[in-house]
Amino acid sequence: MIYNTIQKEIAYKIEEESKLSNWKDWKWQIKNSIRTLEKFEYLTGIKFEEKERADLEKTFKKFPLSITPYYLSLIDKQNYKNDPVFKQSFGSKEELITRPSELADPLSEDKDSPVEGITHRYPDRVLFHVSNICGMYCRHCTRKRKVGDVDFVPSKDQLSEGIEYIKNTPQVRDVLLSGGDPFMLPDDKIDWLLSEIKKTPHVEIIRIGTRIPVVLPYRVTDNLVSILKKYQPLWINTHFNHPKEITASSKESLAKLADGGFPLGNQSVLLADVNDCPRIMRSLLHKLVQNRVRPYYLYQCDLSEGLSHFRTPIGKGIEIMESLIGHTSGFARPTYVIDAPGGGGKIPVMPNYIISWSTNKVVLRNYEGVITTYKEPDSYEPKMCNRDCDNCDLELNLDERDESAAIGIEKLLSDSCDTISLIPGDNERLQRRNGNA
Secondary structure, three states: OOOOHHHHHHHHHHOOOOOHHHHOOHHHHHHOOEOOHHHHHHHHOOOOOHHHHHHHHHHHHHOOOOEOHHHHOOOOHHHHHHOHHHHHHOOOHHHHOOOOOOEOOOOOOOOOOOOOOEEOOOOOEEEEEOOOOOOOOOOOOOOOOOOOOOOOOOOHHHHHHHHHHHHOOOOOOEEEEEOOOHHHOOHHHHHHHHHHHHOOOOOOEEEEEOOHHHHOHHHOOHHHHHHHHHHOOEEEEEOOOOHHHOOHHHHHHHHHHHHOOOOEEEEEEEOOOOOOOHHHHHHHHHHHHHOOEEEEEEEEOOOEOOOHHHOOOHHHHHHHHHHHEOOEOHHHOOEEEEEEOOOOEEEEOOOOOEEEEOOOEEEEEOOOOOEEEEEOOOOOOOOOOOOOHHHOOOOOOOOOOOOOOOOHHHHHHOOOOOOOOOOOOOOHHHHHHOOOO
16 A cells, blocks of 8 residues: 555644545645645644745745645655755745846747747647646746746636647647646546547647656546547656656556556756766666656756756766766667757757768767777768659658758758858848948
C-alpha cells in the first residue's frame, strides 16, 4: 500500500479521520493543498524566524504558494534547505529580485498569440494554453505571470476560439496542450477538448504537457486513461527534475499511462542546487527510462522574472551533456536546449565534436578524447531539386506530398532559392546604402 509514515502524519494533521482512500483521492489532495505559510509550518514542523516569515509572505503575495500534501511528504524536514523538493515547491525572497535581463514573458508567447490561448511560433504546430491552474506551483515556472490565476479557468466558449483557429489553419499538424496543467481540467472537459481537436483532419497528433505524475500522481485515474485512449496518437510529456521525485506513486501513474499505449517523454529544467550535477542528472535519466519515459529536453532555465537564483551557466549544461554522451545509452540522453528569448524557439546547445574539416575529410573527437577522421565521398553529385514536388520524378518521390515554403537556414540551403543572405531589418550598413541612416 502506498501510504508511508510521513504521509499518515500529514494526512492525520489535515483530517483526523483520513484514510488511504483520502490520500489517493486527487480531489482531496487539491482541496487540502498547502497555500499558506502557517499551514506549511503546521504540517511539516518547520519553523521560520520572524524576518524570514516576513520575506516569504511578500514572495507569496506576488507568486502564490500551492503544494499538494503528496509532494509535501517528499521533503526532507531534517535538511530542508538543501532538499530539491523543497526548493522547487517552496518560495524564497530571491524570487522578488528582478534582474535587468529578466522578463515577464521571456519567450514572447503573448506576442505570438493570434487568438486567446494559442501560441503559434513554429510553422506546423501550436501551443494551446488550456488552463492556468496546476497541481502545484513550481517556483521555477516560466509562466509565473499566469500560473496561479484562479480567475482564469477558460470556459468552453474561450477554448472554442483556440479550436477554431486550429481548424482554420491547415498547416497545423501538431497541437500541444499546455497551461497550467491540462490534466487539472475535469474528465468531461478533457474528453470534449480532445474530441473537438481530433475532428480536425489536418491535425495528425496531439501532445499533452503535464507535471501531474510528479506532483499529483493520483490524478492519473483509470477513467482518465480510458478517455485519453480514445484519441490516439496522443503523446504525453512529463516534467521530472530530480530522481527523488520518482516514487512508488509516480511509477504507478507512469505505468498506467505507458500501459495505455501513450509514448512518454520528459522535459527537465536545469536548476542550480537542484539537479546541476552530472551524477544526479544521470540517475534521473536512468530512472526515467526504467519507467518507460524517454528523456526529451533538458532546458536551460528561462529568463523569467525572479528565477536568477535557479539559473546556471550554459557551461554547466554542456558539462552535464559531456558526462552523458558516450557514458550512457543514446535514448537515455535528452537534447539540451535554450528556449530563445523573444520567441526564437528552442535552440540545441551541445558539446562540439567536430574539430575541423576540409573538402574531403572531417576531423572528429569522441567522448574519450580520441581524435579520428571521416572520409568524405570522392564524388557526390546531388540531384537538383526545384521544390516542384507535385511533378517530382526522383527516387525520393513520396506518396503523400506536402511541401511548405522554406524559411530561415532551410531557405538558404534550398536549390530553388536565389537568396544568398538573411539580413536583419534594422541593419545599419544597408540603411546607409539606401540613404536612410
